Amino acid sequence: MAGHSKFKNIMHRKGAQDKKRSAQFSKLSREITVAAKMGMPDPDMNPRLRAAVNAAKAQSMPKDNIQRAIDKASRGDGENYEEVRYEGYGPGGVALIVEALTDNRNRTATNVRTAFAKNGGNLGASGAVSHGFERLGLIEYGAGAGDDEKVLEAAIEAGADDVESDEDGHAIWTSIEALHPVSRKLEKVLGEAEAVKLAWRPALRTDVGEDDARILLKLIDVLDDDDDVQTVWGNYEIADAVMEKLG
Numbered sequence: 693m694a695g696h697s698k699f700k701n702i703m704h705r706k707g708a709q710d711k712k713r714s715a716q717f718s719k720l721s722r723e724i725t726v727a728a729k730m731g732m733p734d735p736d737m738n739p740r741l742r743a744a745v746n747a748a749k750a751q752s753m754p755k756d757n758i759q760r761a762i763d764k765a766s767r768g769d770g771e772n773y774e775e776v777r778y779e780g781y782g783p784g785g786v787a788l789i790v791e792a793l794t795d796n797r798n799r800t801a802t803n804v805r806t807a808f809a810k811n812g813g814n815l816g817a818s819g820a821v822s823h824g825f826e827r828l829g830l831i832e833y834g835a836g837a838g839d840d841e842k843v844l845e846a847a848i849e850a851g852a853d854d855v856e857s858d859e860d861g862h863a864i865w866t867s868i869e870a871l872h873p874v875s876r877k878l879e880k881v882l883g884e885a886e887a888v889k890l891a892w893r894p895a896l897r898t899d900v901g902e903d904d905a906r907i908l909l910k911l912i913d914v915l916d917d918d919d920d921v922q923t924v925w926g927n928y929e930i931a932d933a934v935m936e937k938l939g
Contacts, residue, residue: 719922720748721761722793726773728765739872743888750886771795778804779820782911782926783812784904787821789892789925790915800920807918811911812904822892824927828853829871830891831864837882850877861886865893894927905930906938 724744731738735745741762748758776797778790794800808815831852837843840857847855847864852874854865866874868890875888900908908928915924 715917715919716751717748717753717757718919719793720744720751720753721757722773723922724748724758724761725765726775726793728762729768733762733766742872743875746885747887747889749884776800777818777822778815779818779822780808780813780815781821782808782928783907784898784900784928786898786900786904786908786926786928787824787894788813788911789822789825790921791923791925792918792920793922794920800918803918803920804915807911807914811914812907813911824896825892825894825925827868828891828893829866829868829874830887830889830893831866831871831875831878831885832861832887833864833878833882833885834861835859837862843882846878846881847874849881850874852878865891892925894925897927897929900928900930900934902934902937905934909938 724741727738727741727744731741733741735742745758773793773795774797776792776794778792778801780788780790782788790804792800792804805815807813833843838846840862843857843862843864844855851870852864852866853870856863856865864874864878871888871890875885878885905928908926912924912926915921
């Protein structure tokens with residue numbers, strides 16, 4: 693088990709998402725519908741759907757919205773989305789992985805490529821940066837779930853591989869296969885997680901200075917604003933002092 697690290701820098705800043713609740717609900721609904729179409733429309737029988745529903749609940753998405761997204765899949769309504777992954781480099785040589793759900797590959801590819809090009813980045817070929825990441829399971833809890841020691845002990849007992857904690861909360865890492873068994877065990881001790889999902893964990897992290905950080909965060913904002921983009925992962929590390937300067 694690892695010690696403490698600034699996990700909040702691996703993904704996009706959570707605060708920005710609070711300003712985009714409507715867009716976030718749309719993305720969560722899309723993931724719920726896709727998950728329900730790919731398996732049983734029952735969260736208890738479909739781990740991916742259960743994770744999507746939990747993520748929606750963590751963002752305070754109304755139950756009616758969640759059920760509508762599931763019902764849409766059950767009826768076979770709506771667009772057929774496919775999962776697409778883009779890889780590239782941002783300012784300062786930061787590696788980025790962009791995950792999308794799209795009904796139009798050409799549109800999404802154009803938008804992602806333009807976002808990179810206009811914000812100091814370069815979109816690469818498939819596999820350009822993913823070799824520097826591990827595909828793992830990730831379970832996220834807020835700081836209110838317990839102190840570092842309590843969460844670490846619970847994670848070890850549940851069979852997790854690693855824990856990263858900071859003042860914002862806890863990131864618990866597992867193998868892909870163990871993600872849902874571990875999350876169910878943790879739920880009995882720590883309560884419902886804020887998120888249970890597959891994630892990209894960087895092997896090495898890149899420190900980013902103020903100038904590059906400003907452009908990088910703009911790039912991530914632009915990508916996050918795209919309806920088709922579900923998640924942006926990166927290997928960047930931005931010091932707290934730099935984040936404070938950037939506001």
